Amino acid sequence: MQEEKTTPGADAPEAPEVPGMPETAEEPEQQESTALAHDRELACQNCAAPLAYMEGENVITCPYCGTTTMLAGYDNIVKIDGHSMLPIEVNENDAISTLITWLSKGFHRSKSYVAAAKLSSVRGLMLPYWIVKSSASTSWHGKKKRTKSTGTGDNKRTQTWYEPVSGRFDEDFTWPEYARENPDEFWGIANIQPGKKSIFPDWGKFWLRLGGSRESSNRDMLDGKIPFDIEAVKNAGMNENLVNGQITQERAEANARGNIKSHQAKKAESKTDVITDVDTTVNVNKVDLVYVPMWELKYSIDGKQYSALVDGSKKELLSAEYPVSKKAKITLFDIFLGIPAIIAGIIGFGNGVGPAKIAMFVLAGLMLAYSLKKGLGSKN
Ligand SMILES: [Zn+2]
Structure with missing residues (x-):
């Protein structure tokens, strides 16, 4: 974790004095709450607005004009031409x-x-x-x-x-x-x-x-x-x-x-x-x-x-x-334990009392107990 040395609110961008800048309608404090902390600053290559960014960030988009600057190493600041976005169609x-x-x-x-x-x-x-x-x-x-x-x-x-x-x-x-x-x-x-x-x-x-x-x-x-x-x-x-x-x-x-x-x-x-x-x-x-x-x-x-x-x-x-959902669990339980139980039952009845028949009763019993418990507990 990095300690923030700046005073609270100091990294909130002030409205820069450049022509064509839109009036900032929103409260600058708002940016504090959800946005990530910033500790560096750079001037926008297009509108000269101060761009606050964090150490390690090197693709910086201006929140005022939308221009993206790429820091491609020391003293090598590149303005990215024609960067794009997918349209915002979902509110x-x-x-x-x-x-x-x-x-x-x-x-x-x-x-x-x-x-x-x-x-x-x-x-x-x-x-x-x-x-x-x-x-x-x-x-x-x-x-x-x-x-x-x-x-x-x-x-x-x-x-x-x-x-x-x-x-x-x-x-x-x-x-x-x-x-x-x-x-x-x-x-x-x-x-x-x-x-x-x-x-x-x-x-x-x-x-x-x-x-x-x-x-x-x-x-x-x-x-x-x-x-x-x-x-x-x-x-x-x-x-x-x-x-x-x-x-x-x-x-x-x-x-x-x-x-x-x-x-x-x-x-x-x-x-x-x-x-x-x-x-x-x-x-x-x-x-x-x-x-x-x-x-x-x-x-x-x-x-x-x-x-x-x-x-x-x-x-x-x-x-x-x-x-x-509980319903899905019950269905899966019944399908995957119910089928072996039926098969075990058929074999079991054919051969008199044997391990297969016992297995059927155990499985069918488990199945019923589980379905009843979950089914009666909730209607999910
Ligand atoms: Zn800009």
Whole structure:
């Protein structure tokens, strides 16, 4: 933790005396509460406004005119031309309703949880991402398991052998690299990379954990992109959390190459039984700094805290934690213990009293007890 040596309020930007500057309508103190602490200052390359930033930040966007400056080393200040943003189409209420709709749909979730949910915070964020437009070409070699039955009767044998296989696949990406070091400052923002786990079910003590999670898909991160518009950011009330970047374009590109290679390698593993060699070539076409609007929501159900991240451009849930409904647990329990119980029952009745029959009574008993306990306890 770094100690703030400045007096409270000293880092709140004063309205600079430059032509074309909009009147600051909001209270400067407001910036203190939610914004991150700042300890450095730089003049905006465009409007000369003082830009407060933190040590380690090197992609700094002016909250007055929207110009982005990149500190590319000592005495090397670069104004980034043509940085952009995804349009802000989702307001605070839309973000809340997106979460509510999502929470009330699907096998693992429940409408009755929505009534029990308490919203504890909603925060509009403009987060800097380096979008690495690239195409990846992957070639792989591996082995595929083959089996063959030979002979008949007692001489029947199953032969197993491995056959060499290989293949090749291509994929285009608008790969998002978050431009900050610590992904935990805001909830869920690192989960939007393709293949990253983005939906986290809370099963409590329940052990039959099936489904309920999801990975982020490879979506077009440049879809609908517009030139950075500081007025739109101000209108949405997101300028309080217009976040500076800490990772330079060069580093982001290198990170993206590495992450794309891992992503492709993981994908190659699903192609055959044993992968012996994967080689991915990543061609980077363009690297854009894009501000992505998002809503971070914190809520609680039955005293437990959960978080969610809603897309600020589309009414879409990007990432979330949620409790699995009791109804889903009962259904899973009944399906996965009920079927073995029935099978055990059929075998059991055929052979008189035996271990299978006892197993049936134990399983059916457990099933009934669990369903009754949970079902009567709550209507979830
Ligand atoms: Zn400026």
